[in-house]
Amino acid sequence: MTSKVVVTGIGAVTPIGATADATWQAALSGTSGAHTLDNDWSEKYDIPVDFAATVDPSVVEENLKRVEAKRLDPSSRFALISAREAWQDAGAPEVEPERLAVSWATGIGGVWTLLEAWDTLREEGSRRVMPLTVPMLMPNGPGAAVGMELQARAAVHTVVSACASSTESLGLAFDTLRSGRADVVVAGGSESAVHPITLAAFSSMRALSRRTDSPETASRPYDIGRDGFVMGEGAGALVLELEEHAKARGAKIYAEIAGWGVSNDAYHITAGEPEGKGSAAAMRRALESAGLQPADVRHINAHATSTPVGDVPESTAINKLLGSHTQDAAVSATKSMMGHLLGGAGAVEAVLTVLAVLNRTAPPTINIEEVDPQIELNIVRDTPADLPQGDIAALTNSFGFGGHNVVAAIKSV
Incomplete structure (x- = not known):
């Protein structure tokens, strides 16, 4: 099926x-x-x-x-x-x-x-x-x-x-x-x-x-x-x-869960692999599962915990995945507002990603005074950003202790 x-x-x-x-x-x-x-x-x-x-x-x-x-x-x-x-x-x-x-x-x-x-x-x-x-x-x-x-x-x-x-x-x-x-x-x-x-x-x-x-x-x-x-x-x-x-049954439909990807760093019990290889693999597999191309991704709800060692590898992985299309994807880090809900984080962030795709609006990342020069992303800062009309796709990223990397791909309907 x-x-x-x-x-x-x-x-x-x-x-x-x-x-x-x-x-x-x-x-x-x-x-x-x-x-x-x-x-x-x-x-x-x-x-x-x-x-x-x-x-x-x-x-x-x-x-x-x-x-x-x-x-x-x-x-x-x-x-x-x-x-x-x-x-x-x-x-x-x-x-x-x-x-x-x-x-x-x-x-x-x-x-x-x-x-x-x-x-x-x-x-x-x-x-x-x-x-x-x-x-x-x-x-x-x-x-x-x-x-x-x-x-x-x-x-x-x-x-x-x-x-x-x-x-x-x-x-x-x-x-x-x-x-x-x-x-x-x-x-x-x-x-x-x-x-x-x-x-x-x-x-x-x-x-x-x-x-x-x-x-x-x-x-x-x-x-x-x-x-x-x-x-x-x-x-x-x-x-x-x-x-x-x-x-x-005549239900309203918010969005489509188009696919998902999973990988493991097998690197360290708490630290992610520093080059973002595992997280990039999970994102790539999510796109493949959903039948999407990097150019289709217009929004990412990033894992982005605010740790000195965690944010850079994810940024590196996103750049590896999207390449020349990196700046087309509006990146939101909603943990800046809610904190890190640990095992509950991915579900709440999926809800926000569904609403972002539905409303064509990416929520902001707050509290950024100066972006780390190692991070080269199209970060949504302070105020929401408009997303394109038409068919769009988004990714929501979650990474965990033990090297777990899981990414869901969400499409507009």
């Missing part, structure tokens, strides 16, 4: 918006979600970073019943809220449960549940540990919550490939539909890992920005003064289905 895979619903919960549309509008406005955390972690644990980009707590309070929230790790809460939004946005498709699948992702999983349970065990004893601790901390917990909510019986997959996780979940959903194993797949990813242990660990790696005096400007991809990423949290969800299935 070679039918097109299309997007018919989107949802998102991010540090800059409680819904997909709110996130999109905030991204167009160049809104930063980073802020100083309202806790004593930095002082108590001697952590040099005291800021992150977090979701407004009212989002959970307003969208989940108290009993629901209590039984879900924060990563699962975000998953369920974003998936519900996407499902309703798609018109709540009438599909047989045996033909409905979920492809979800996380990079870390239920870290809050695990560590709070450990604290409870040490301080109050084993009888006070919640009976649901194990299902709440499992990495497949968010996907399972979405699957049970929608009664998805074709399959519920969980992808864990660090910060490439949810783009890979999108690719798995694509393959599931094209293979005929399902008619509709809800794909996405979620993460809630803004915790003192992760802040301390990433700080020890020198991976986090230390601009404690100005959190909102700390994430600055491509800037010569970038000093690390900003931790973020949230979720993104997309309802995917075959084009004929979507048209038969």
Whole structure:
């Protein structure tokens, strides 16, 4: 079966918006979600970073019943809220449960549940540990919550490939539909890992920005003064289905997921291959899978974390891939606003890429004062950029610890 895979619903919960549309509008406005955390972690644990980009707590309070929230790790809460939004946005498709699948992702999983349970065990004893601790901390917990909510019986997959996780979940959903194993797949990813242990660990790696005096400007991809990423949290969800299935039920269609590519650097557990060979391979395979040429790519939502060593290889890879067409592709680095959502990043960035293609508008990259001279890209800075009319294509890139490189190709319809 070679039918097109299309997007018919989107949802998102991010540090800059409680819904997909709110996130999109905030991204167009160049809104930063980073802020100083309202806790004593930095002082108590001697952590040099005291800021992150977090979701407004009212989002959970307003969208989940108290009993629901209590039984879900924060990563699962975000998953369920974003998936519900996407499902309703798609018109709540009438599909047989045996033909409905979920492809979800996380990079870390239920870290809050695990560590709070450990604290409870040490301080109050084993009888006070919640009976649901194990299902709440499992990495497949968010996907399972979405699957049970929608009664998805074709399959519920969980992808864990660090910060490439949810783009890979999108690719798995694509393959599931094209293979005929399902008619509709809800794909996405979620993460809630803004915790003192992760802040301390990433700080020890020198991976986090230390601009404690100005959190909102700390994430600055491509800037010569970038000093690390900003931790973020949230979720993104997309309802995917075959084009004929979507048209038969009269669904609105946002865009086409035209193909995807995957590779691995096999170089270092945390550092990407310095010449961008693996990321270039993933981008090339995504184009080949989609039947696209470099000249077709008019927009890229880059991985662009704002780390000194990470941004340059991706820029090198884009130049290798697009060659003389590099300056035709408007590059957005939306982590500059939302921070890095780790395993949830790819799904939210896919939602933004779908909206960019639909609206012919590339969101800006904020906080760039001086572009690193090693980076030669057509970066969208400060304000949105218009994309061409007619048929266009975009790439959304995700790279993760372990050498994972995953790229999705998205086309206009």
